[in-house]
Amino acid sequence: MASQTPPPLLLLLLVGWSSASLQETRKPNFVLMMVDDLGIGDLGCYGNTSLRTPNIDRLALEGVRLTQHIAAASLCTPSRAAFLTGRYPIRSGMSGSSRPGVFLFTAASGGLPPTELTFAKIAKQQGYQTALIGKWHLGLNCGSSEDHCHHPHAHGFSFFFGVPLTNLRDCQPGHGTVFRIHRYLPYGTFVVVLLSAAALHYSGALPLRRGLLLGLLVLVLVLAGLTAGFVWTGPYLNCVLFRDRSIVEQPFRSENLTQRMTREAVVFMERNAARPFLLFFSFLQVHTAMFASAAFRGTSRHGVYGDAVHEVDWSVGQIMQTLGRLGLRDNTLVYLSSDQGAHLEELSAAGEVHRGSNGIYKAGKSTSWEGGIRVPGILSWSGRIPAGVEISEPVSNMDLFPTVVRLSGAAVPKDRWGLPERSRTFRKVEQQHTRPERLCLTCRVIDGHDLMDLLQGREERSRHEFLFHYCNSYLNAVRWHPRNSSSVWKAFFFTPNFYPEGQAACFHTHVCFCTPDYVTHHDPPLLFDLSRDPSESRPLTADTEPAFRSVVAAMTEAAESHRTSVQPVESQFSAEKLMWKPWLQPCCSSFRQLCQCQQEPERA
Incomplete structure (x- = not known):
């Protein structure tokens, strides 16, 4: 019996049904973008009128704009650890008890522990192609220069093009060094004491044995020589550009680096358009030292900082155009944020102020004031997340972990x-x-919560009743959004000595520290209602707020409960793990050649 050919209309219906079914069952892609040190007040969609950010503003119009999006830490390394794992950084040992609180050497042995699970590792297990392009800053090696135990590959990223550390001043000629003299004040004090002793000795007022004095002088010269040598060789040791596990440029050149990274992102999406992918694009900009490609220099009213913001916006536009060109916009969750607030205290080598805007919010990077932790939060997914929506509920950058994990088809372990x-x-x-x-x-x-119900309107309130704010490993503030109230309370147990007039420790040291010499403790805690005073300008008291005592009591109890949930783990910021170790130093040539290699050919 002869077979019958289905009528053309039936074929069209079958093809259409198959395409729709495939579209519905295909796992979503993820494009997660994090700008370094970008302030919430730097973007047009958050009120800026002096910088041009049309691509980011369009992304906000096409999705949800979070106005109370909180970074889990106010410094790069711990904030990024929390973002990737959905956990407060203290739980993974990624917060230090003293300065600096971030990794400053590529050849340090600390890093995100291999026992931690990142959303990239889980997505990879679900069949995703995963890539990290840009800044890592979560460690590199443990026991040798090639074990790469903390490398992005070890945490679920199949492809890596970027830098394992951060964009240090040392990486750009003429911008000075991150190892500024104030970090060596103990050595300076020792030199002053020694020279004073020598003067007194030769004047006869303080007799010293000649051998002891000579030995001390030699020690000072050795220390001075090592310090100067380390500063001089810093770019060759810490400014390293990787492609996967291979060094392609040492020291890297920042000029055109954002454009090179953008091309890498475009190529990655093109190569993986037919299968689910996760792209984490981690900008080196707008961290100091500032840089911008030639096409963007001089385009803003805010110097090189504004130029860098313009270049970031251009890059976001290129990524979004690529998603549109590949027909992936309807199947891609896009997220854009910053790892913490803008750095307000930083000065260039010439004394110029290179700072962003945290809008109406107080202070900035390295503090738990709102300017240090309230960051941009934009999520867009055509057809799945409503457009043009503003959500003012408290949410965290840790919420991306459970959101990505569940959308990828996995469950939180x-x-x-x-x-x-x-x-x-x-x-x-x-x-x-x-x-x-x-x-x-x-x-x-897991401290984060899945965001989708909130983003899609099935829930009206954040699942975070409490959020806890750390200064390094010290719990210094609590945020409380009571279930039956519109208030958002914030209580500080201690605060950094920050003053906009530039007379306090934060401005003297170019960053706020958490150690006793740089903070003020508060008993009772310093209390604000952010729903009425988002600028944290009017602390409440028992005289001005009838609920003061009950609110403080509830938040103090929540802080204690949180502390009991934090189990002791090995700190990745111990002196031993932070120090530079020559046997861990990545080097693309011999040490005699100062670890130098030429720039790899750029993609056509």
């Missing part, structure tokens, strides 16, 4: 309980255990 599950479990065993919090020593808490 069962050995990492979220706080609601932990509370239910604890309630079951409270009667049998006098210290139920000890049970958490066997669990790994």
Whole structure:
């Protein structure tokens, strides 16, 4: 019996149904963009009128703009660790107890522990092609210069084009060094004391043995020589550009680097257009030392900082155009943020102020004032997230972890309980255990929450009742959004000595520190209602706020409960893990050649 050919209309219906079904079942792509040190007040969609950011503004119009999007830390390294893992950085040992609080050497042995799970690692297990382009700043090696135990490859990124550290001043000729003299004040004090002793000795007022004095002088000369030598060789040691595990440029040249990174991102998306991918584009801009490609220099009213913001916006536009050209816009979740607020205290080598804008919010990078942790948060997904929506609920950059994990088709690992599950479990065993919090020593808490219900309007309130703000490893503030209230309370247990007049420690050292000499403790805590005072300009008291005592009591209790959930782990910021180790130094040539290699050919 002869076969019958289906009528043309039926074929069209079958093809259309198959295409629609494929579109519905295909996993979404992720394009996650993080700008370094960008202030919330630097973007037009957040109120800036003096910089041009049309591509980022368009992204906000096409999606959701978060106005209370909080970074889990106010410094690069811990904030990025929290973003990738969905956990406060103290849980993974990625917060230091003293300065600097970030990695300053490529040849340090600290880094994001291999036991931590990133959303990239889980997405890769779900069949995603994963890439990190740009800044990493979460460690490189452990025991040798090639073990790459902290490399992006070890944390789920199949492709890496970028720098393992950050954009230091040392990486650009004429911009000075990040190892400024104030970091060596102990050595300076020692030199002053030694020279004073020598003067007194030769004047006869303080007799010293000639051998001892000579030995001290030699020690000072050696220390001075090592310090000067390290500063001179810094660019060759710390300014390294990688492609996967291979060094392609050392020291790297920042000029055109954003354009090169953008081309890499475009090529990655083109090569993986037919399969699900996750791209984390991590800008080196607008971190000091400032740079901008020739096409953008002189285009803003705010010097090289504004030029760099313009170049970032251009790059975002190129990425979005590529998604549109490849027909992927309807199947891609796009996210743009900053790792912390703009750095306000930084000065160029010539004394110029290179700072962004944190809008109405107080202070900036390295503080838990709103200017240090309230960052841009834009999410867009055509057809899945409504356009032109503003959400003012408190959310965190840690929320991207469970959001990406669940959209990729995976579940948050069962050995990492979220706080609601932990509370239910604890309630079951409270009667049998006098210290139920000890049970958490066997669990790994996920602090982030899936954002999709909030973004799509199925929920009106954030799942974060409390958020905890750290200054390095010290819990210094708590944010509380009560379930039955529109208030957003914020209580400080201590604050950095920040004053806009430039007379306090933050301006003297070019960054705010968390150590006792640089902070003021508050008992009772310093309390603000951010819903009425987002600029944190009017601290409340028992006389001005009737609920002061009950609010402070609830937040103090929440802080203590949070502390009990933090299990002790090895710090990745111990002196031993932060120090430079020559056997860990990545080098594309011999040390005698100062670890130099030429720029790789740019893509056509």
